[in-house]
Amino acid sequence: MDFRHLLQGLDVPLTGIALCLHKPPTRRERDALALMIDSAPALFEAYQATHARSPQATLQARRIMASFLMRSPGELVFVGLYRQNGWTERTADELENDPLLRQVDDLTGGHVRTTADTSAGDQPGRACFDLVPMPELAELKGRLVVRDPGSRAYMRLAETTPLEILEIARTPDLSPPMPDWRDLTLHTPTLRILPTRWAEQLRQWRGIYLIVDETDGARYVGAAYGEENLLGRWRAHVAHEIGVTAKLSRRNPASFRFSILDLLSPAATIDEVTRAEQQWMVRLHSRQYGLNA
Template sequence: MFDLSDVLARAEIDPRDVNVILHSPRDGDLQAMLPGLVSTRPAAMEAYQCYHTGPATRALSQGRPLVASFVKTGSGRMPGTSLMLFAGLYKNPGPRARPRSEIEADAEVMWLHSTFGSFRELRSPDWTEWTWFDLSLDERLEEMRGRLVIEMRLTQAYIRLAENLKAPVAAIHAESAFDAEPPPWRRMRIGAGLLGALPSRWSARLREWRSIYLIVDQTDGARYVGSAYGAENLLGRWRAHVAGEAGVTVGLRDRDPSRFRFSIPQLTSPAAPAEEVIALEQTWMERLDTVRFGLNRPQEAADAA
């Protein structure tokens, strides 16, 4: 069986020098996006894996100079196993205390926090510093990034010792697989912060799709129904909302677009005429009652209120 230890050995890397991080976030949006972030927003990926708590912090503090990082990309062939894509080999200089002021000034940390809810400790006023690992890419195994796939049975211990890891190689792709396929439209949920860091396949798919869409303001759960048609379809419409260009109703006008989450109640034909899409939009407004109780109020009704 050809496994991760064999890959390391061929690169003349002693597995006893390597910790393995198996990233499998609980947040479904982050799990779906993480492979894409490796290529579209690498600084965010690095910030994400530089902070850990409890046993993971202790494991990374034991003096091993290297970290092999993997991100979950799907289910394995055997029940209960997962496919993990190689994100890179990183140098680990060891832990340091990073003060709160420095962390709160880190744009990538704050983006991960506002977009995915990562770094929950930021909500607490009590802490003054974190244990931080300044992981930086090692040039070795660069050619395997996005190509090497291992099959793993994941546990709560997501940091492992490379020499003890039973990680058979499931595939070595001819080209990088970082640009992951988007989920089916029924499962797609995208927070506003993600629209600027989408993998190219996600962007291409959203440009193709015209549909009815739903905005939920995560501040209070208020809902808005819209329709997308035209040159850039969903991608253009959603980005316009986030930029403040499509807040045409009074309900959206005074809201923070960074708190919007987008989803798709109904996909239409790519060739559906505008009037057909708009008619469907009206039926969804009625079904979800977003004119009386949501954010689709017309201007005159808002002025009367």
């Protein structure tokens, strides 16, 4: 079965529908988009509201956009249908200073498509589309998986692009799986929009963690215990525009990167946790050369 069969019930022919197949080249960018869809849809909609000149022209000629995101190589998961209600031209400066796009840029590691096209005589700036989510097929969000039709072009024509349906899952699955604690690395923008299941896992974990300020590599060792464990402690670090300790207060948390040094038992006492914290400070020399007091 092909995705085009599901579109036949709409009031728009296939020639009026564009397929937006988001296929970011890096894992960080794919995971960031999945997190936005799951926990911050306004950011995702800001991301897909602007496009380079060629895909922009395709979307301008279509009334509906069907959005997909690469979940793994060869597979795309359905995000939803959007009615294209027109667009406004925005300058390069307006795009550069848009607060939502700045957040998207932070989450994706600087790969958001907002750079103005100036080659081949194009005028700087882009169209910003008014894309309104549609109720049709909304129940398939995160459940419908199709085969990637290939090619680098991500804005495609519905009538000429086959999308073989591989699976319709019982429950939505858009957010990426949480890594093993040894591999978990979270940047501040991601920590602020964690999917629920990630947050619940961090709420159960207590342990010793490391903060690295990516502006200069300075490091801080901390301990997490109490009612919300790692989740509560990490969120406290990024809740404001400055850090929460004497040395961290001189720094902007926006550039912090979090990881776990030692995962401890939920039954570990406060003395056991703080003793492990002191040991890690010694091992990493984070008092002499880092941000621990």
